[in-house]
Amino acid sequence: MRSKTHLHRYLPIAIAALAAASAPSAYAGGIMLWQIGTPSLGTASAGWAATPEDAATAFTNPAGTVWREGMEVRGAAQALYGDIKFTDDGESNVSGGNGGNALGWFPGGGVFAAGKLTDNIGWGFATAGNFGLGLDYTDSWKGRRFVQNVDLLSMSLIPSLSWKMNDCLSLGIGLNAMVGYLSYQSAPRAGLAGGDAFLRYKDLEMGYGANAGIMYRPVAGTTFGLTYTSKVEFDFRDNLRLRNFGPLFAPAVERFDGIRTEIDVDVPPTVTASLQQQMTDSTTFYANLAWQEWSEYAGVSLELGDPVQTSIKVDRGYKDTGALALGIRHEFDQGMLNGWYLSTGLALESGMQNTSEVTADTVTNKTWTIGLGAGKELCPGLTMDIGYNYVSLGDIDIDQQGRPPFSPRLQGTYKDAHIQFLGTSVQFSF
Numbered sequence: 001m002r003s004k005t006h007l008h009r010y011l012p013i014a015i016a017a018l019a020a021a022s023a024p025s026a027y028a029g030g031i032m033l034w035q036i037g038t039p040s041l042g043t044a045s046a047g048w049a050a051t052p053e054d055a056a057t058a059f060t061n062p063a064g065t066v067w068r069e070g071m072e073v074r075g076a077a078q079a080l081y082g083d084i085k086f087t088d089d090g091e092s093n094v095s096g097g098n099g100g101n102a103l104g105w106f107p108g109g110g111v112f113a114a115g116k117l118t119d120n121i122g123w124g125f126a127t128a129g130n131f132g133l134g135l136d137y138t139d140s141w142k143g144r145r146f147v148q149n150v151d152l153l154s155m156s157l158i159p160s161l162s163w164k165m166n167d168c169l170s171l172g173i174g175l176n177a178m179v180g181y182l183s184y185q186s187a188p189r190a191g192l193a194g195g196d197a198f199l200r201y202k203d204l205e206m207g208y209g210a211n212a213g214i215m216y217r218p219v220a221g222t223t224f225g226l227t228y229t230s231k232v233e234f235d236f237r238d239n240l241r242l243r244n245f246g247p248l249f250a251p252a253v254e255r256f257d258g259i260r261t262e263i264d265v266d267v268p269p270t271v272t273a274s275l276q277q278q279m280t281d282s283t284t285f286y287a288n289l290a291w292q293e294w295s296e297y298a299g300v301s302l303e304l305g306d307p308v309q310t311s312i313k314v315d316r317g318y319k320d321t322g323a324l325a326l327g328i329r330h331e332f333d334q335g336m337l338n339g340w341y342l343s344t345g346l347a348l349e350s351g352m353q354n355t356s357e358v359t360a361d362t363v364t365n366k367t368w369t370i371g372l373g374a375g376k377e378l379c380p381g382l383t384m385d386i387g388y389n390y391v392s393l394g395d396i397d398i399d400q401q402g403r404p405p406f407s408p409r410l411q412g413t414y415k416d417a418h419i420q421f422l423g424t425s426v427q428f429s430f
Contacts, residue, residue, distance in 0.1 A: 042373015
């Protein structure tokens with residue numbers, strides 16, 4: 001048995017490691033979603049940065065806001081349903097259940113507006129959230145030593161300006177003011193006799209970045225788009241809340257309960273290149289190539305504000321991701337579908353971590369996405385769109401082990417993990 005001195009020395013390190021695990025839960029290749037309820041749902045995000053006719057270009061590529069005659073406003077709403085369920089493979093060493101469905105329902109959407117100040121100057125405004133999600137396991141599940149629930153929620157406010165240099169090229173830039181909310185809770189072991197303690201951390205912060213884009217239309221029917229979004233830094237700060245650790249750990253808990261703790265989370269920079277190509281008068285092809293620098297997100301640093309400034313650095317080995325998406329849209333001019341368009345798309349995104357590095361608060365894998373969509377001009381100046389995405393993450397293995405002296409282990413599989421999105425939007429032209 002370890003001495004009380006050793007236990008007191010290990011407890012702050014264990015607490016720091018557990019709080020550092022409050023990086024947000026991830027599901028797709030990274031935790032930056034392509035789904036914001038707009039018509040890009042129908043093409044599985046293909047054409048993301050090359051659709052200036054959509055007011056959502058204020059979010060996806062600010063260079064597109066100048067390509068219009070009047071002002072356009074789009075409102076979008078979507079519902080997400082995820083199936084993220086853990087199955088124990090027999091080697092987990094903490095008693096409890098499997099955690100239930102950790103994701104379930106989650107709302108999303110946004111508002112987008114674009115117009116022109118002069119013939120060559122455009123403006124845009126967008127508000128939407130596409131970074132971060134959350135996991136909520138049952139409190140008594142086998143992985144509660146690592147996490148019971150974790151949320152990273154964000155909302156971006158993006159004002160932008162664009163400049164049409166000539167009849168085929170425009171540039172755009174926007175400010176990305178992002179509000180982030182981080183919440184994390186776990187149940188560390190209470191002491192030698194077992195039982196559950198309590199650890200809680202939460203904060204609300206602002207971060208700032210920039211969006212920049214290029215829109216190039218060399219000939220009628222062909223549009224290229226290129227966008228870059230910069231890193232956004234969140235410096236979350238809160239007082240650790242520790243409870244029920246038992247009398248053996250009372251001196252150490254008294255020292256660290258309420259201590260000021262900092263967790264740095266970086267929203268990674270991204271680059272997206274898109275194509276919109278009109279094949280015929282009624283058929284349009286879309287494509288995307290994208291890169292996201294998740295290695296920027298790899299290090300989650302945590303500082304405990306005690307006199308000796310104890311700190312810990314957690315590097316989970318995250319890696320950059322790439323994505324490819326292809327889509328097509330066909331508009332009908334006769335028959336029962338006259339006036340409607342139908343769209344479909346397929347996307348593949350690489351994973352930001354190896355399966356050996358999966359943790360219960362960050363469940364990620366490479367993904368396949370299938371998109372379906374439909375839309376119609378209901379009347380002059382009013383268009384409605386609906387879209388659906390099925391995102392498959394497949395089977396995700398996990399073998400997470402904690403630090404001594406207790407060394408909790410969670411070993412099993414998230415079987416057939418997947419997420420579904422259903423969104424609708426309307427665009428008004430003035």
